[in-house]
Amino acid sequence: MLSDSATGAVYAVAAFGFWGLTPIFYKWLSDVPPLEVLCHRVVWSVVFGAAYLWLRKDWSRVAETCRRPRLLGVLAITAALVSVNWLVYIYAVVTDRVMATSLGYYINPLVNVLLGMLFLGERLRRGRVLAVVLAVIGTASLALHLGGLPWISLTLAFSFGFYGLIRKRLALPGMPALFVETALMAPLAVAVLVWFAGNGQSAFTDDPRQAALLVLAGPVTLLPLLWFAEAARRLPLNSVGFVQYLAPTLTFLLAVVVYDEPLTTAWLVTFLFIWAALAVFTADSVRAHRRLRRQLAAGEATT
Secondary structure (H helix, E strand, O other), X not given: OOOHHHHHHHHHHHHHHHHHHHHHHHHXXXXXXXXXXXXXXXXXXXXXXXXXXXXXXXHHXXXXXXXXXXXXXXXXXXXXXXXXXXXXXXXXXHOOOHHHHHHHHHHHHHHHHHHHHHHHOOOOOHHHHHHHHHHHHHHHHHHHHHOOOOHHHHHHHHHHHHHXXXXXXXXXXXXXXXXHHHHHHHHHHHXXXXXXXXXXXXXXXXXXXXXXXXXXXXXXXXXXHHHXXXXXXXXXXXXXXXXXXXXXXXXXXXXXXXXXXXXXXXXXXXXXXXXXXXXXHHHHHHHHHHHHHHHHHHHHHOO
């Protein structure tokens, strides 16, 4: 039998490993318009989410959320943010910009630090300031080379960053909240799918293989989220934070090794700055965690 922490580590590796390899799945759907893929992802997430909640007998939390109109309004905002994130991600993968998605999710933890400072009043230690500065320099160098901002990477990082910020302040359980978010998106998603079908452009009705893959978009969305929830319940936050780099690393390797996306000098310089930023960020987090443990131990010793 695995210990609780070992089980949590297995769940964490499974979740972030799955996320890192997700481009493979969406590459199989390259012939389907990204908007149609997004709509199926929403619809089938609702279907499989409902099945999961029914099996867990967890509908009470959904009902409680639905009885609070103001909360539903906030979840409509988070639903819009996650929809943008999913759509841009799918678009990037099917247009051979997997490397840009990797950069976006490498940047995301540093964006979270910045948003925490701006909106939650969190104090930035010197190590974290240095990490954010390095990330800004890396992103700016790529922008200068491209002649514009790397919009895919920044959209992914900031949309998920704001999504996480709002969800953190709501402190809602993961699966019921995600179900409500996707349910709020579902009517529009269904309307778009009806439009595709009415115009004879529906991949779902034209190709059984694509139809099966589109249905699988539901579990592909939900499974890593459930694994992540189990990992977060069993592991310290800093351990989960360390494992999260597995996802963009696997995606980066997919982009370069499997999909032959060019790793130009400009992209390499940017990634070197981002990797240096994450190394500084991780070292600072480890030091802060150790300092906190020492303070707690000293406090217990004096009581």
